[in-house]
Amino acid sequence: MTNSFLRGSITALLVLCCANSAVADHEHGSNEFEVFVAAEAIHGSGQTHPTGDDDTWFDADVVFGLTQHQFRVFGEYYITPEERDLERLQFGFEFAPETVLWLGRFHQPGSAWNTEHHHGRYLQTAITRPFIERWEDEDGLIPQHITGALFESRQPIGNDSAIQISGGVGSGPGLTKSQLLPIDLIDNNPGRHRLSVTGRIAYLPEYVGTSSAGLLFGHDHISSSSPFALTALGSSDVTLSVYGAYVDWTTGPWRVIGANYYVDVSLDQAMHRESFISGYLQFERQLPRKLTVFGRLENSARMQESRYVALFQDRDGDIDTAIRRNAVGLRWDYVRRQALTVELSHIVTLAQQSDEVRIQWSAVVP
């Protein structure tokens, strides 16, 4: 499939979704079109370019979907002043209710945070995402965008609860000088993209509820043709094995989101093996007047000793990878589908410390 054909197909899908969603009285039963937008200001101490290495000052996440009988098409197109990227494009067939096989580019199911929030910042209470959950182009350490097949199923257990199973297999990112580079559906794809296998199994106390807890898994073969990476790692091939557990639980006004990942790194040619642990715990509490207060603790072990982690630190004075972060914030849903959020955080990286304050406006249109 050529990239020009893909561009044409995506444009046609977007036009179709936009057109149908604009019909009088919202008669768009089988189509979906939403745009998640956000604008952010940041001030950080001890950083060279605090605005340059994390969230951009503005972004728009365009989500579109079509459902026809058992067939589904779904896409997510992310736009920032520096980037235009087709983050997800999935073609699915629903074998049975809530059991779908997708083909395309998807977010790997072994991430606790990204499978819930994706790129839509309005639906995420905090402004920032945990460092271990960062995307590849934000110096993320774990592959997140896979191109291949994704199986998803939610099956009832007993009267009210459910079990959710997701498994993905496909081509993962390659490794450039200091960044993972997933397959791009629109532009060129230099480098090798090798096998990625990811999955999750989760228990949901309510079939239609928001709470869940489960186990996460990822196994990624990563290749690099970068001389820099070869020198730093002593190997052009890396095998990442990720084992995790998570909980995302809501009870009354309280919500807790926690995840912990054990990451095993095997540098094939160097006969070297290392591992590190990274996790986070976020608490949220809804208050009167549509306010939500939140706090998050992120911590890690052995990241400082990892050659693989050090590769992502490009020593330009910006924050690429944090080993610890404490954050607190307040969100105000001041009007339907719009929110203002302020977040304060203290970050410890491999080489520096920093304090940050961020203010964000986020919304969904229409």
Place this chain on the structure above:
Amino acid sequence: MRKTGTIWLLVLFLAAAMPGAWADETLVLIVSADSKVAQLDSLEVRRLFLGMTVTHNGERLRPLLNESDPRLKDVFLQNVVSMTDTTYDRRVLALALQGGRSLPAVYTDKALLLKEIALDPTAVSFAWAKDVQHDKGTKVLRVLWHD
């Protein structure tokens, strides 16, 4: 005097027995008169209006949100979906973001909603009983809530 009072009591009793008298505060689940759907339980209704797939005889059912009266939607969300309007909105947006699920179609015009339901045997919606009791194109599956 006693006879007059008895007559009034009888009139009040008959009025109360007529559907129009209680239907003001009764929320009902409705489908097309041509629909083969005989019944949907509470969990199926919740799944359907949260954008999840609910099928009947292999046909995918299509939820239509009745927003012709603000109170109607509030009563439905609070008592059937068990969510506030804000929580419901965020939940369906999250499901749309996670897998492109279609949000339920929204109708603010009652006549248009009833016409759409009459034409589509897979459509499912809710309404005040008084608004559908004489409508030939729809049938009531069951009472969802009454005051």
